[in-house]
Amino acid sequence: MPRSRLPGTVVAPEVADALAGGRAVVALESTIISHGLPRPGNLDVARSIEAVVRDEGAVPATIAVVDGVLRIGLDAGALHTIATASEVAKASVRDLAIVASRGGHAATTVAATSYLAHRAGVQVFATGGLGGVHREASTTFDESADLVTLGRTPITVVCAGVKSILDVGATLERLETLGVAVVGYGTDRFPGFYLRDSGFALDWRVETPHEVAAIMRARAELAGDQGALVVANPLPADQQVDAALHDRVLTGGLAAAAAAGVRGKAVTPFLLEHFHRETGGESLRANVAIIERNAALAARIAVAAAPARR
Ligand code: PSU
């Protein structure tokens, strides 16, 4: 496989060709596959997200560390490894060199995926929900490194907001402080992942992939050190998780995490697992719908923004 000019990095040939030709590429996150979705169905979801991106005319580039190699675009074997291997670390930016030096496997968070995608020249990235400020962060200091990385990485990230397991208001304040732009896709409200509306308003709303592409071009012209552009894409009303079920499971999950003494980067996977178990599959259904919808929108944005198109 050809090595790229990026140290320690292999860009899949199909992705490298698309980038060189100015065609649409969408980066995809791998922590949702390894740590955010239950096995064994996670592998099928990983494949279906890639298929959705292709159906919309873009090339998928799932990002992960496999056998110590940073990979932009995974072949079938690498995707299988990330979805099924017994030891797959959850890597934020600070962990990448450590995993690489040990020759291990790691899935990349929103932070690490954004960082590697931007470095490889990929402009659009689809994920489920961003990491953010955890509840009680004022005493635990638990704030996802996603935020600070998005503050210095000029990439367009399509997500469904952040989960209600976080302090949504504090997360929005930190995004503002860090210079991360946020637009609602067909909404004036910041989405709450399982719920269409987190209860917080947004300043900006867009309606089409072309509007997002125009903002991306304007951002490139303005240049300078820029943060990310977050495109917040809510679930349609009829695909949300029932609000009463959601609130009940959230309360139970937060109590269970506290009782079990779960800390640090284990908190998010613990709460996601709790949701999947306690909602009897409802949260999983919503989670898969969110990722597929975000992948489709990201692909349409990537197509609208691709240099080869203009
Ligand atoms: N939020 C979700 N699902 C996820 C994650 C966040 O709704 O799977 C994952 C993403 O990879 C995100 C990471 O980047 O968790 C944030 O973890 P932490 O809070 O430990 O930074």
Ligand code: MN
């Ligand atoms: Mn954390």
